[in-house]
Amino acid sequence: MRGKSCSAVREIPSQTSSLSAAMALTTIHGSSIGQDQLQDRSRGNLLTDPNSPSSHTDRVAFLLLQVTNGIINIMKQNKIMFAILGLVVFGLAVWAASMREPMGAGPGGAGPMGNSSSTQSMASSSVQTSSTNGGISITIETPAR
Amino acid sequence: MNSQKLSSYAPLVLRFTLVAVYAWFGSSQLMNPEMWTRVVPDWAITTSGFDALMIIKMNGVFEVVASILLALGIAVRYVSVLLFLHLLVIGGNFGVTNPTGIRDLGLSFATLALALFGQDKWSLYPKATNDAVSQ
Numbered sequence: 204m205r206g207k208s209c210s211a212v213r214e215i216p217s218q219t220s221s222l223s224a225a226m227a228l229t230t231i232h233g234s235s236i237g238q239d240q241l242q243d244r245s246r247g248n249l250l251t252d253p254n255s256p257s258s259h260t261d262r263v264a265f266l267l268l269q270v271t272n273g274i275i276n277i278m279k280q281n282k283i284m285f286a287i288l289g290l291v292v293f294g295l296a297v298w299a300a301s302m303r304e305p306m307g308a309g310p311g312g313a314g315p316m317g318n319s320s321s322t323q324s325m326a327s328s329s330v331q332t333s334s335t336n337g338g339i340s341i342t343i344e345t346p347a348r
Numbered sequence: 349m350n351s352q353k354l355s356s357y358a359p360l361v362l363r364f365t366l367v368a369v370y371a372w373f374g375s376s377q378l379m380n381p382e383m384w385t386r387v388v389p390d391w392a393i394t395t396s397g398f399d400a401l402m403i404i405k406m407n408g409v410f411e412v413v414a415s416i417l418l419a420l421g422i423a424v425r426y427v428s429v430l431l432f433l434h435l436l437v438i439g440g441n442f443g444v445t446n447p448t449g450i451r452d453l454g455l456s457f458a459t460l461a462l463a464l465f466g467q468d469k470w471s472l473y474p475k476a477t478n479d480a481v482s483q
Contacts (some may be wrong), residue, residue, distance in 0.1 A: 217471035285360065285470035289419030292364045296415075301379060333402070 359468035366459055367419045370431065374411025377404050389441050410434070418462075421471030428463030432456050 377384050385400040392403055417427045435456035442449030467474060 256469060282470055282472055286420045286472050289367055289421065290416075292367050293371045293415055293419045296368040297375040300372045300376040303376060303380075 356469065359462065359465045360470050362458065362462050362465075363418055363421070363424065363468065366428075366431075366455075366462060367415045367454060370411045370415040370418070374415060375429045377408030378412065379403050381408065421467070422473050424468070424471055425463050425466040428459050432459040432463055435459060 354415050370471060381404040384404045388400040388403050393400055396403060398406070411431075411473060414427050414431050417423060417429075435452055439449050439452030441455050444453070
């Protein structure tokens, strides 16, 4: 019973914010739809009159209302949101690892299989060989081991 | 926002930080395993019977899978204990006189801290049961 009453209370701000978002859009478009009318239309009469001058705005407002409701419903599932956030962190770490040059610094630095910092600095130093052949400059970078 | 509410985010920050660390190293080992073979100790090769490249790949798979589980908040305590033991061996192999060894040991005990805390209130499975979470 307590859970039901809580969810009922939670729905009020979400509907209010959805309605506010829709109202903001209609205001921007210069529509004359009032709050009462919008509430009526959100109950199912929104797309019934395609010839209405404000039908395009209505469609956009309805879509915005649906999207806002969807986002709010997802936000209510906090665990899912934080699991997605965790996967985003994971993805960023994988992306950062893929950005690393395969040749060069070597596995120096922190971590499970990291190498010592002295090795890292040793591996980072490289020998550059430049030559000019027919106007084309070639630079070969050889990582020191 | 009071301090009690802020403290509830501490295990989440720790968990996501460790996700980033293990995901970075695990994926790096899978993408460029050759780069890591020289840090595989001899005893690991002789004991396991695998070559260094295979050990690095298996290590990478383990760390990637573990970091995904940590990211989702699934079996946080068990995964953290495994990662703690895993990193303790690696850090111990480098030794306490090596800066990398000290750093790895520090990370391993941070993982132990996560294991001791267990599920936070944002974890997916199983449901959090400890008192600190229910606040």
